[in-house]
Amino acid sequence: MTTISLDNIKYKAEIRQKTAKPLLWIGLISIVMFFAGLTSALIVSKSNSIWIKLEVPSMFFISTILILFSSLTYQLSMSFTKNNQLKFATITTILTFVLGISFTVTQFYAWQQLYQSGIFWAGEQSNPSGSYFYALTALHLLHLFAGLISLLVVVTKSLLKKYSPTNVLGIQLSLTYWHFLTALWVYLFFFLKFIA
Amino acid sequence: MIALVAIVAVLLVIATAVQILKIAELRATESGKEIYEISAKQSKAQAFLLMVFLVAYFGFFAWQVWKWGGLMLPVSASEHGVGVDELMNITLWFIIPVFIITHIFLFWFSYKYSFSETRKALFFSHSNKLEMFWTIIPSVALTVLILVGLSNWNKIMTPISSETEHVLLEVCGQQFMWGARYAGKDGKLGRASVEYIEGVNALGIDVSDENSKDDKIVKGEFHLPVGVPVQFVFRSQDVLHSAYMPHFRAQMNCVPGLKTQFNFTPTITTAEMKEKTQNENFEYILLCNKICGAAHYNMQMNIVVESKEDYEKWLAEQKEFGAE
Amino acid sequence: MSAHQHPHEEQDFLFKYVFSQDHKMISKQFLITGFIMGFIGLSMSTLFRLQLGFPGESFWIIDFLLGSWAENGVMLPDKYLALVTMHGTIMVFFLLTAGLSGTFSNLLIPLQIGARDMASGFLNMLSYWFFFVSSVIMLISLGVEGGAASAGWTIYPPLSALPQAIPGSGLGMTLWLVAMAIFIASSLLGSLNYIVTILNLRTKGMTMTRLPLTIWSFLITAIVGVISFPVLLAAALLLVFDRSFGTSFYLSDIYIGGQVLEHSGGSPILFEHLFWFLGHPEVYIVLLPALGITSEIVSTMSRKPIFGYRAMITSMLAIGFLSAIVWGHHMFVTGMNPFLGAVFTFTTLLIAIPSAVKVFNYITTLWKGNIKFSPAMLFSIGLVSTFISGGLTGLILGDSALDINVHDTYFVVGHFHIVMGLSGIFGMIAGVYHWFPKIFGRMLNNNLGNAHFWITIVSSYGIFFPMHFLGLAGVPRRYYTNSEFPLFENLLDINTLITWFAILAFAGQLIFFFNFVYSALRGPKAPQNPWKGNSLEWTTGVKHIHGNWPGEIPTVHRWPYDYSKLNENGDYVTGEDFIPQIVPLGEGELDGGGH
Numbered sequence A: 001m002t003t004i005s006l007d008n009i010k011y012k013a014e015i016r017q018k019t020a021k022p023l024l025w026i027g028l029i030s031i032v033m034f035f036a037g038l039t040s041a042l043i044v045s046k047s048n049s050i051w052i053k054l055e056v057p058s059m060f061f062i063s064t065i066l067i068l069f070s071s072l073t074y075q076l077s078m079s080f081t082k083n084n085q086l087k088f089a090t091i092t093t094i095l096t097f098v099l100g101i102s103f104t105v106t107q108f109y110a111w112q113q114l115y116q117s118g119i120f121w122a123g124e125q126s127n128p129s130g131s132y133f134y135a136l137t138a139l140h141l142l143h144l145f146a147g148l149i150s151l152l153v154v155v156t157k158s159l160l161k162k163y164s165p166t167n168v169l170g171i172q173l174s175l176t177y178w179h180f181l182t183a184l185w186v187y188l189f190f191f192l193k194f195i196a
Numbered sequence B: 001m002i003a004l005v006a007i008v009a010v011l012l013v014i015a016t017a018v019q020i021l022k023i024a025e026l027r028a029t030e031s032g033k034e035i036y037e038i039s040a041k042q043s044k045a046q047a048f049l050l051m052v053f054l055v056a057y058f059g060f061f062a063w064q065v066w067k068w069g070g071l072m073l074p075v076s077a078s079e080h081g082v083g084v085d086e087l088m089n090i091t092l093w094f095i096i097p098v099f100i101i102t103h104i105f106l107f108w109f110s111y112k113y114s115f116s117e118t119r120k121a122l123f124f125s126h127s128n129k130l131e132m133f134w135t136i137i138p139s140v141a142l143t144v145l146i147l148v149g150l151s152n153w154n155k156i157m158t159p160i161s162s163e164t165e166h167v168l169l170e171v172c173g174q175q176f177m178w179g180a181r182y183a184g185k186d187g188k189l190g191r192a193s194v195e196y197i198e199g200v201n202a203l204g205i206d207v208s209d210e211n212s213k214d215d216k217i218v219k220g221e222f223h224l225p226v227g228v229p230v231q232f233v234f235r236s237q238d239v240l241h242s243a244y245m246p247h248f249r250a251q252m253n254c255v256p257g258l259k260t261q262f263n264f265t266p267t268i269t270t271a272e273m274k275e276k277t278q279n280e281n282f283e284y285i286l287l288c289n290k291i292c293g294a295a296h297y298n299m300q301m302n303i304v305v306e307s308k309e310d311y312e313k314w315l316a317e318q319k320e321f322g323a324e
Numbered sequence C: 001m002s003a004h005q006h007p008h009e010e011q012d013f014l015f016k017y018v019f020s021q022d023h024k025m026i027s028k029q030f031l032i033t034g035f036i037m038g039f040i041g042l043s044m045s046t047l048f049r050l051q052l053g054f055p056g057e058s059f060w061i062i063d064f065l066l067g068s069w070a071e072n073g074v075m076l077p078d079k080y081l082a083l084v085t086m087h088g089t090i091m092v093f094f095l096l097t098a099g100l101s102g103t104f105s106n107l108l109i110p111l112q113i114g115a116r117d118m119a120s121g122f123l124n125m126l127s128y129w130f131f132f133v134s135s136v137i138m139l140i141s142l143g144v145e146g147g148a149a150s151a152g153w154t155i156y157p158p159l160s161a162l163p164q165a166i167p168g169s170g171l172g173m174t175l176w177l178v179a180m181a182i183f184i185a186s187s188l189l190g191s192l193n194y195i196v197t198i199l200n201l202r203t204k205g206m207t208m209t210r211l212p213l214t215i216w217s218f219l220i221t222a223i224v225g226v227i228s229f230p231v232l233l234a235a236a237l238l239l240v241f242d243r244s245f246g247t248s249f250y251l252s253d254i255y256i257g258g259q260v261l262e263h264s265g266g267s268p269i270l271f272e273h274l275f276w277f278l279g280h281p282e283v284y285i286v287l288l289p290a291l292g293i294t295s296e297i298v299s300t301m302s303r304k305p306i307f308g309y310r311a312m313i314t315s316m317l318a319i320g321f322l323s324a325i326v327w328g329h330h331m332f333v334t335g336m337n338p339f340l341g342a343v344f345t346f347t348t349l350l351i352a353i354p355s356a357v358k359v360f361n362y363i364t365t366l367w368k369g370n371i372k373f374s375p376a377m378l379f380s381i382g383l384v385s386t387f388i389s390g391g392l393t394g395l396i397l398g399d400s401a402l403d404i405n406v407h408d409t410y411f412v413v414g415h416f417h418i419v420m421g422l423s424g425i426f427g428m429i430a431g432v433y434h435w436f437p438k439i440f441g442r443m444l445n446n447n448l449g450n451a452h453f454w455i456t457i458v459s460s461y462g463i464f465f466p467m468h469f470l471g472l473a474g475v476p477r478r479y480y481t482n483s484e485f486p487l488f489e490n491l492l493d494i495n496t497l498i499t500w501f502a503i504l505a506f507a508g509q510l511i512f513f514f515n516f517v518y519s520a521l522r523g524p525k526a527p528q529n530p531w532k533g534n535s536l537e538w539t540t541g542v543k544h545i546h547g548n549w550p551g552e553i554p555t556v557h558r559w560p561y562d563y564s565k566l567n568e569n570g571d572y573v574t575g576e577d578f579i580p581q582i583v584p585l586g587e588g589e590l591d592g593g594g595h
């Protein structure tokens, strides 16, 4: 009879195969609850008399398009890997990363737009309605940084040719998270546009 | 020095306890048993203690009611409070029997079925009938409680209609005192905001507002006419406070940036209550019931309930805000 | 079959004891850290009880322990609030959330479902270390300028947002928030692991309806935690923004320290909503594991199947679900819409139904049992008693019309200590007595255990029962002293009595700590299955090994409650009064309580 030991690499990999995705999914649920808490906070605050309705800065439209594209390219990279077209896969992953960075940049531009139109994050002239704009988008961006880091890892590993059509778990996890970030952003975008 | 003695004493106690445990273990092993094994006799002893505890627990409950029952809040001094007290009694009549019966079963079974070498436990894993039964019974009882409770709640929370004669009174909390302001002849409270706080204008009343001219600010205590509904408006200037008037079964938080409301009709004058409680020094009181800082424990204002005539006389003596 | 062999048997001390990824070691770490925090929280309550029982009297010990927080042996009013706040925070989060769930989820999940370890040992280790760091920061906050956080464990703004309002809202509150943010991360990492492990790593045959109730309770607790803790994080984050960056989520129209603050447009009520969306489920995060642990113990020690296994699961699911929609009962007197108040009354009282079912099922499990009173069993009976005693007064507090007059009084303090504090503690201690042999491989001393139980239950009812009377006399909570009001003049006796019981309770816990330390080091060696239990953890060896079972993980064939099952002849099926889960079903034998 063979001994199954925890130090057995194969056993560890097996456990990882089995549990990595569920771990990620439940993590995502907790992030959803985090943003659900914040957006319901906004709804509660909105009933306050001095709530000001704000226009979403135009930059947010561009960032929305960028992040949607990045999801698409990342998905493509996944199919390339599965079809063993590893070169294309690497290129599309890098493209995704670049799109992610551009998204970040547009966010900063959007905040600048907000600031220039007299909507402040904090201080005497600020209003919670404006602060929510900054807070929600910044917290999303914070989560996006984690996504960017995971992308960096995937990029490095694919440059090192670590992936193969049967070994895609790492990409899969990062991809799921990235799609999640996109969905979260789209939700926040529409929420800010129509509810706030 | 004391500390040293204390430390030595503690160490000695621990050392003794260790020795005692060791001896006990040895004796157990000699008699061919493990010390951690629980014999039928030991189980029985604990079961017996459980019964003793049951009796003591009930006894303690009864003793407290007997000893302290008289220290509880006196009868409600407001109209809706009578309903609240009734609801409380109904609830108590429900929960005390449940408390007693479940405890009797819990401890009696523990005692009765304490371990014996010869008995076999009954393999009894579920019974839909029983479980149905004790899902439905509490549901029915709770429905009654909910219905009575909510009918009271709705009555209490209905604001006074503007047509009925009433007193309009604003209570404002700040660290660590209360301010009260009557609406005056026009029956309207002038605008107030923290921006206007300055010098003597501690409540931050807008001087330029016509409605504020006849408002009357009082300190230390405020008076209420018996039998007339009082509409309270609550504010806070700094942190959360809670205006708690236990004798009237009334409480509402004071929230900075928000006006909250409560209303009740006092039914017993201070003088009458002095008689009822046989306490010469009895006073109605408004106290703070939301943690608000270091002196939260001492933030109070007296309330005097008196006849309408006395109340009007007292109010007439108070200065109007605009007169200053 | 060769026993389990590692290529590198000699692990570094550092990796074995400190950065261990083994669930059993992590469980021990949680237990010991939790107990240390609990001891600190307990000591704090004893100290401020001295002030309440003997207001204004000078105590040597207060001077000695509190230093600059006291003057002439009397604690200062704002430091009283700091102690109360830290006591509440430590007890609820550090002892009864991390200490309780962290210890027993980690210990029992892999052992009882038949897994070699948690889904991710690494995340599990992080979970502990976040908890540890968070504990350390929380303790450091006791020593900073201005004192520890003093706004109550509920940290309602504006009090918690403004250092001008109370000194503890300065650096002390900042550290509180940092510590709690890290704590939440720890709790989430733990919960992730618990859920995934239970759902994905059960051994062969271990279906969901063969899981011990402990595992069900940990699962539901973890789910409730994953759903509610992030919302607390959101609430805390907005508070941090208000405090440190000058936003106005919670603040508006404030005049303090002689000036009007810039903040405008926010509302403290918003914080209350967000806080209690966690705050109430938190009560069940404390309670559910205690209920799971004691269900297991009551069944094992009564030598009977737990009565109504499925009903027990259903009630826990119902409680878990309802706990998320009752938070408004903490806010009846905040000026909330009366209709909303009515809805919350309704949902709150609904919780009484599954709770009642649980109580009746416990009691029926005892009926016609053959009960061995180990200390664990005594504490379990104690839990049923506290769950009843404290749960019933919940019917008063949950009824909005009644809550108006008892809200925030000592009635509440009495209620939640009994139903959450005592039940949580009793469940946790019962678990420690029961699984001590599994944790340390040694047995606790029963006589000391019994003494501990009796002192604890007598003193805790002595502390918390009279508090209801204080509440009905109108005494608000979080009062430094009741001596400022003629109204409360006659109540000093009650307070003094409570304090004496508090001292007794403290002394009783010393017995336990002695027993714990002594037995962990010197106690008699434990047999493999001291309580003759059915569940899988008793099939593992006394000595801990990495991976739990040396060979294959055993397959499970039946539910864990086949105690005293008889065959047609009226004999025990296996000759003993219990049938472990690894024993295959006999011919024609039904699983799950069927005969």
Ligand code: HEM
Binding pocket: C042, C045, C046, C049, C084, C085, C087, C088, C089, C091, C092, C096, C151, C152, C153, C154, C413, C417, C420, C421, C422, C424, C425, C463, C476, C477, C478, C479, C480, C502, C505, C506
């Ligand atoms: C012997 C043990 C204990 C004693 C004597 C004790 C005593 C007290 C007292 C008197 C208060 C109210 C203080 C005040 O409002 O001024 C209090 C508050 C509190 N206690 Fe305990 N307690 C004990 C154990 C526990 C346990 C086990 C828990 C766990 C849930 C707990 C949780 C709390 C909480 C959450 C508060 C509220 C803190 C606040 O108001 O912010 N306590 N305790």
Ligand SMILES: [Cu+2]
Binding pocket: B241, B242, B288, B289, B290, B291, B292, B293, B295, B296, B297, B299
């Ligand atoms: Cu206060």
Ligand SMILES: [Cu+2]
Binding pocket: C279, C280, C283, C326, C327, C329, C330
């Ligand atoms: Cu609650």
